[in-house]
Amino acid sequence: AQSVTQLGSHVSVSEGALVLLRCNYSSSVPPYLFWYVQYPNQGLQLLLKYTSAATLVKGINGFEAEFKKSETSFHLTKPSAHMSDAAEYFCAVSEPGGSEKLVFGKGTKLTVNP
Amino acid sequence: EAGVVQSPRYKIIEKKQPVAFWCNPISGHNTLYWYLQNLGQGPELLIRYENEEAVDDSQLPKDRFSAERLKGVDSTLKIQPAELGDSAVYLCASTKGQAGGVDEQFFGPGTRLTVL
Numbered sequence: 001a002q003s004v005t006q007l008g009s010h011v012s013v014s015e016g017a018l019v020l021l022r023c024n025y026s027s028s029v030p031p032y033l034f035w036y037v038q039y040p041n042q043g044l045q046l047l048l049k050y051t052s053a054a055t056l057v058k059g060i061n062g063f064e065a066e067f068k069k070s071e072t073s074f075h076l077t078k079p080s081a082h083m084s085d086a087a088e089y090f091c092a093v094s095e096p097g098g099s100e101k102l103v104f105g106k107g108t109k110l111t112v113n114p
Numbered sequence: 115e116a117g118v119v120q121s122p123r124y125k126i127i128e129k130k131q132p133v134a135f136w137c138n139p140i141s142g143h144n145t146l147y148w149y150l151q152n153l154g155q156g157p158e159l160l161i162r163y164e165n166e167e168a169v170d171d172s173q174l175p176k177d178r179f180s181a182e183r184l185k186g187v188d189s190t191l192k193i194q195p196a197e198l199g200d201s202a203v204y205l206c207a208s209t210k211g212q213a214g215g216v217d218e219q220f221f222g223p224g225t226r227l228t229v230l
Contacts, residue, residue, distance in 0.1 A: 009154070032216060043118065043205060043221030044157070051216050090156050101170065102219060104156030 002027045002093045006105035014113050019063075019078040021108045023091030026072065033074040034092040034102065035065055044090060050074060052096070061085070086112045116140065118222035120206050126228045132194035135225045139187070139208030146183060147219065148191050149205040157205055163189065164211060193227075201229045 007022040025031060032051050036044040048059025055067040065076045074091060088109045092102040119138040127133050139146050144165050149157035160179070162170040165186035174181065178197070183189040193200055203224040209217040 004156075036221075041223065043207075043223045044219075045221070046218050049216075049218070092156070096216070101159055101162065102157075104158070106154065106156050 002031065002095060002103045004091050004093050004103060004105035006089075006091050006108050008108055009106065010109050010111065012111040012113060013081045015083055016080050019076070019081045019085065019110065021076040021089050021091075021110065023065075023074045023076065023105060024072050025074060025091070025093045027093055027095065029095055030069075031093045032096055033065075033067060034094070035059065035063070035074075035076050036090045036092060036104075038088045038090065038107075040087075047076070047089075081110075081112045083112050083114065086110055118206055118208055118220055120204075120222035120225055122225055123223060124226050124228075126230065127196055129198055129229050130195040132192065133196050133227060134193075135191045135204050135206075135227075137189045137191070137206030137222060139189075139206070140220055142210065143208035143220070144186070144211035145209045145217070146189050147207040147209075148181060148189070149207065151203040151205055151224070153202070160191070160204075196227075196229045198229050201227055203227070 003026045005024045034049045035047040038044045047063050048057045050057050050067045058064045063078045088107045090107045091105045121136050146163040148160040151157045161174045161181050163183045181191045203226050205224045206222045207219040
C-alpha cells in the first residue's frame with residue numbers, strides 16, 4: 001500500500017529565507033508524486049508533479065522538488081519565501097497504471113514571518 | 115474556464131439529520147472524486163466515478179453515505195443520518211480521465227460540514 005509522511009506539521013520561515021518542506025513516500029512500484037497547496041477556505045491547487053521523467057521538477061510560484069529514489073523522498077523547496085506562500089502544503093502519491101487514487105500526507109502548514 | 119463548483123460552502127446541521135452536497139465538475143472531465151478532509155489531515159478518497167459508474171467506493175461508509183452521478187456530470191454526496199464525527203470538509207475533484215494516474219486533479223473549494 002502507498003503512503004506519504006510529511007515531517008513537520010508546522011514550518012515557520014522568514015520572508016526571503018529558504019523554504020524546505022519534507023515528504024517521504026512508500027510505494028511498491030515507482031510512483032507518481034505530487035505537491036498541492038491549499039489556501040484558507042479554498043480547494044487544493046497543484047504545484048508540481050513527478051511522473052518518472054526528470055528527477056528535478058519545477059512548478060508554479062518558484063517551487064521545485066527533487067525525486068530521490070534512494071531516499072524515497074520528494075522534498076519541496078523554494079529559494080526565497082514570500083508572504084503569499086503562507087498556506088498548507090500536501091504531498092501525495094499515486095501508482096502508475098493504477099486507479100488514479102491519490103494518497104495524501106497530513107500536510108505541512110507554512111508560516112512566513114515578515 | 116470555470117473550475118469545480120461545490121455547494122453549499124458551509125452547512126450546519128443537528129446530528130441524525132440528513133445532508134447533501136452537490137458538485138459540478140469542470141466541463142468535459144469524465145472522472146469525478148469525493149474526498150473527506152478532517153481537520154489537520156490530508157484528503158482521503160471516498161468514491162471515484164468514471165462517467166456515471168462508481169469504480170472505487172471501497173472507502174465510502176455505505177451504512178450512512180451514498181453518492182450518485184446521474185448522466186455522468188453533476189454528482190451528489192449524501193449522509194443520512196449524520197453523526198458528530200462527520201464534521202469535516204468534503205472536497206470534490208475532477209480530471210479528464212487520462213489513464214495511468216498522471217492526470218492533474220482539479221479541486222473545488224469544498225463544503226465545510228458541522229454536525230452539532
